[in-house]
Amino acid sequence: MTIHDNLIGEDALTATSRGFDLDLRLPWYRALPLSTVEIGELRVDGQRVDPSAITLEVNGKHFRPNELPDRVDEWWYVLDSAYLHATAPHFEPGSEHDIDFILTLYPPYIPGLAWVTKSRKRLLASGRRS
Amino acid sequence: MSASPQVPQAVDGPRLGTTLFSLTNEFHSRRFTFEQLVAKVAQLNLGPGLEIVGFQSVRGFPAVSDEFAARFRELMAQHGLVPTCLGLNSDIAIRRDRLMSTEESVAYHEPQILAAAKLGFPVARYQFTASAEVVRRLVPLAERVNVKLGLEIHAPYKVNSPEVMAYREMYDKVNSPCLGFIPDFGATARTVPPPYLDTLRNRGISEALIKVALDIWMSEDELPAKRANFAREARATGADPAAASALGVIFNILVPQDARAWQEIMSQVIHVHAKFYDFNADGSEVCIPYEQILPVFRDAGYSGYMSSEWEGQMYSDADGFEMLRKHHALCRRILRIGT
Secondary structure, eight states: OOTTTOSEEEEEEEEOSSSEEEEEEOSSSSOEEGGGEEEEEEEETTEEOOGGGEEEEETTEEEOGGGGGGOTTOEEOTTOEEEEEEOOSOOOTTOEEEEEEEEEEOOTTSTTOOEEEEEEEEEEOBOOOO | OOOOOOOOOSSSSOEEEEEGGGGHHHHHTTSSOHHHHHHHHHHTTOOSEEEEEHHHHSTTTTOOOHHHHHHHHHHHHHHTOEEEEEEOOOOTTOSSSSOOOHHHHHHHHHHHHHHHHHHTOSEEEEOTTSOHHHHHHHHHHHHHHTOEEEEEEOTTOOTTSHHHHHHHHHHHHHOOTTEEEEEBGGGGBSSOOHHHHHHHHHTTOOHHHHHHHHHHHHSSOOHHHHHHHHHHHHHHHTOOHHHHHHHHTHHHHOOBOOGGGGGGGGGGBOOEEEEEOOBOTTSOBSSSOHHHHHHHHHHTTOOSEEEEEEOGGGTOOSOHHHHHHHHHHHHHHHHTOOO
16 A cells, blocks of 8 residues: 555544544655645545535544644644544444545645545444544 | 664765655555664665655654654664755645745744754755745854755756756855755656556556656656646546646656756765666666766765665555665666675
């Protein structure tokens, strides 16, 4: 696996009491500030998840997708997972789902470059994270 | 673990080393910790030079704790490695709505230069996004802490590109021993890595668009024209935007240029990025003509460090240590360094 294939790992999906979580890895070689990270379209079994149902957890803090551009001082370190929390849809541990997700990075030393990573995976949902 | 014996240099010429950037996949996948990477680089004799990217290897960079700095120096001594260059990042587009001002960019670089000094790196790499004026203003700090600032001359720019000339002219005026250049061999390439194009074929990029991209890559156009031409063609073919953006990266990573171009700035070279992607069956590199480039540096009397920089990790999950080993073997053969 290269870092660009690693956005969503095989065991990334967790069913929760509110909906589901996805364990995300940064598809870039170095830490980036959240201002350069853009949450793109997320589909579960073909159904688009509304951005208002999503938060991103980085360094133990939660951000809505539209809050990211202002977070120039919050860094996503390369070894850390970020957790995408979705409040819908709800599904059971042990069920399988098609997850389609797009994450776009704007590497801040390459003005004008949009680095688009698309992940399409069928994943088995594990049990609830506390 | 005891220090591994490093091979003495048989003749004057570039000294070998490694940048941990080459081992991005090993690190990012959490298979190797930072300390394990350092240990294995030494064990496989891929030093003695060691380079890191601050924002990759150091959590919280540009802040460097006293504990990390002490441990880093201890590791270098323990493994017989020499810190050569710290990769800084000139992140002027950290805000999405505007670029940093000159003052902001200066302030952004200052703690990174202090980090280089704290970790014992004699050279700090900066990027084109740090303007010549920003770097000029950083000179007093660099001189005070004795860290040389090196512009990485990286594709798409060439030795004589207007973007490089701006720094060359500033260097001539300022005349500081703390200013220099870091050639990246991707700026003297002969082609684009075939395995990278294969990964894009697998993502559904058409042969027609790949051919167009390669024609644009070979052209004498500067980057904006190359990008504009490519974007127009990609839209016309209805290519998937993600795959097209990945293909467009070739314009930023490699550019065709004669190896002798480096001669002109050789007296100002303070470090080298020996970029590589893959090898032919005879051990030569597929994109970068090392047989032409290395003698240019040796014959000009360059005897500083050269970090083996494997960028193939962006499309290949091959063992980075093995790629580095092959690269060192190639460089040793050309430079006639004993093993």
